[in-house]
Amino acid sequence: MRGMRTLKKYGKIWWIMSRNALSAAIYSKLSFLIFLLGKVVRFSFFVLFLFYLVEGTGNLAGYDINQTIFIFLTFNVIDIVGQFLFREVYRFKPLILSGDFDLILVRPTSSLFRGLMGGADFIDLFTIPILFVVLYFVGMNFHPQVGDVLIYLLLLINGLMITAAFHIFILGLYVRFLELDYVLWLYRDLLNLGKLPVGVYKQPLRDILVYLVPVATMITVPARAMMGLVSFWGVIVSILIGTVGILVSMRFWKYALRYYTSASS
Amino acid sequence: MRKKYFSVCRISFIQELAYRSKFVVERLQSVLQVFLIFFLWDSVFSDPSREVFGYDRAKILTYVFGLLIVKAIVASTKASDVSGIISSGELTNYLLKPIGFVKYWFFRDISARGIHTAFAVVEAAILFVILKPPFFLQTNLMSVVGFLVLLVMAMIIFFLMLTLVSFIPFWLVEQTWPPIFLFLSISEVLSGAVFPLDVFPEAIQKVLYLSPFPYLIFIPIQVYLGKVVGMELIRSLLTAGFWMVGLMIAVSWVWQRGLVHYRAEGR
Numbered sequence: 001m002r003g004m005r006t007l008k009k010y011g012k013i014w015w016i017m018s019r020n021a022l023s024a025a026i027y028s029k030l031s032f033l034i035f036l037l038g039k040v041v042r043f044s045f046f047v048l049f050l051f052y053l054v055e056g057t058g059n060l061a062g063y064d065i066n067q068t069i070f071i072f073l074t075f076n077v078i079d080i081v082g083q084f085l086f087r088e089v090y091r092f093k094p095l096i097l098s099g100d101f102d103l104i105l106v107r108p109t110s111s112l113f114r115g116l117m118g119g120a121d122f123i124d125l126f127t128i129p130i131l132f133v134v135l136y137f138v139g140m141n142f143h144p145q146v147g148d149v150l151i152y153l154l155l156l157i158n159g160l161m162i163t164a165a166f167h168i169f170i171l172g173l174y175v176r177f178l179e180l181d182y183v184l185w186l187y188r189d190l191l192n193l194g195k196l197p198v199g200v201y202k203q204p205l206r207d208i209l210v211y212l213v214p215v216a217t218m219i220t221v222p223a224r225a226m227m228g229l230v231s232f233w234g235v236i237v238s239i240l241i242g243t244v245g246i247l248v249s250m251r252f253w254k255y256a257l258r259y260y261t262s263a264s265s
Numbered sequence: 266m267r268k269k270y271f272s273v274c275r276i277s278f279i280q281e282l283a284y285r286s287k288f289v290v291e292r293l294q295s296v297l298q299v300f301l302i303f304f305l306w307d308s309v310f311s312d313p314s315r316e317v318f319g320y321d322r323a324k325i326l327t328y329v330f331g332l333l334i335v336k337a338i339v340a341s342t343k344a345s346d347v348s349g350i351i352s353s354g355e356l357t358n359y360l361l362k363p364i365g366f367v368k369y370w371f372f373r374d375i376s377a378r379g380i381h382t383a384f385a386v387v388e389a390a391i392l393f394v395i396l397k398p399p400f401f402l403q404t405n406l407m408s409v410v411g412f413l414v415l416l417v418m419a420m421i422i423f424f425l426m427l428t429l430v431s432f433i434p435f436w437l438v439e440q441t442w443p444p445i446f447l448f449l450s451i452s453e454v455l456s457g458a459v460f461p462l463d464v465f466p467e468a469i470q471k472v473l474y475l476s477p478f479p480y481l482i483f484i485p486i487q488v489y490l491g492k493v494v495g496m497e498l499i500r501s502l503l504t505a506g507f508w509m510v511g512l513m514i515a516v517s518w519v520w521q522r523g524l525v526h527y528r529a530e531g532r
Binding site: 028030031034035037038039041042045046048049052053056057060061182185186189190192193195196199200201202205 | 286287289290293294297298300301304305307308309317318437439440442443444446447450451453454455459460464465466
């Protein structure tokens with residue numbers, strides 16, 4: 001009961017903050033459209049490239065055209081939905097530097113929630129439905145069972161949980177160390193390597209992408225689930241990684257908060 | 266007169282290294298992008314005797330390594346800052362000074378390119394030792410000279426194109442970053458910075474060659490690899506030269522028109 005009330009409360013707060021973010025985003029409609037066009041251009045060109053590449057070579061690390069494009073689409077789901085939900089993380093550092101984070105700490109809401117999900121990025125909201133439609137049509141080429149689809153969706157949510165864990169960890173780094181803003185871009189660049197099947201990469205990069213920044217767990221494993229290529233223990237280990245990731249990152253956030261000194265306010 | 270522009274270059278050089286973590290992140294991003302492309306093609310050419318899209322293993326991996334250095338020379342530019350300066354009204358400060366605005370930014374560009382290129386060469390050398398790719402060394406003097414000339418022209422073409430896009434705030438004051446983002450998204454792909462353009466069918470390639478984008482990265486590297494020789498090399502040099510001169514005229518014209526519209530909003 002209490003949990004439901006809390007969920008409702010944060011749902012309402014998220015809706016209000018996102019509405020404000022949308023108002024700010026569409027203040028300049030031309031900018032909004034240009035950004036959207038830029039993202040669509042980048043996405044379309046890379047899909048074209050993958051198509052012609054795999055058509056010309058036959059396969060990529062053992063994956064055919066459909067499988068390669070599906071992995072790329074899954075990467076886009078994780079990347080774009082993550083950016084849609086957690087865009088506020090990119091705007092968090094100025095709050096710490098200016099001391100405005102104090103104003104967030106005194107409110108009767110979770111400061112982590114504000115820092116993590118304080119304003120959705122609505123440019124991505126326009127691309128997400130199209131992405132899911134394309135994902136559906138490409139995914140149907142594998143003739144998946146209902147179980148494969150459900151596991152895929154479960155692992156996709158797990159991938160988003162790992163994304164959330166990384167963003168929470170980065171927020172903690174901002175609070176604790178101030179100067180480590182490059183970690184966010186490093187995470188984005190490593191995640192970008194998930195555009196391709198992790199099998200393409202050689203050691204030790206492959207180990208980094210499997211164990212350290214679990215890009216394989218976030219992207220390649222869910223995609224393989226849709227293709228019916230993931231074992232039961234593969235699913236269990238992936239979910240464990242997601243769960244442990246969230247718990248550790250939240251612990252780190254609490255630890256980091258103890259060191260916030262409000263030095264600039 | 267030249268002294269003041271070299272001073273601009275020197276100060277810009279120092280400024281570039283003032284924000285070290287930002288600089289390191291930019292270099293890391295370039296290196297990680299090279300990793301993605303390197304392993305992709307390494308996987309495609311896992312059979313060393315394979316030939317795809319007219320490349321063998323040595324040439325395609327040379328293309329990838331060439332990307333790291335050529336991108337640093339061509340695409341490391343400060344011209345994107347111009348739009349913010351026009352939008353905020355800071356341009357007024359520059360107009361009051363006895364210095365050519367476009368020339369000023371060109372010399373700032375040179376220092377940025379110099380630093381990024383120096384680091385790119387070191388990174389390429391380290392990656393070469395770690396990854397041990399087969400490397401195609403061009404020995405034909407015409408190809409090497411053609412490559413270097415095209416590189417210089419590519420530098421100027423990219424600077425001019427980005428400067429043109431950065432002049433948009435003269436008319437649309439709030440459009441600072443979005444047009445630049447769109448331009449960079451398009452140029453990154455169409456210049457061959459993500460993948461060689463011969464992956465596309467001939468029909469698409471013919472359309473792309475009508476634009477200046479392939480002359481930024483793809484064509485210079487093709488010349489180095491010896492895939493563009495003889496009359497084709499001459500044609501490429503002339504086309505790049507045409508774009509360079511055309512864009513210079515365009516920048517000069519747009520600059521004059523822009524100054525008429527400039528209202529120093531934000532000041």
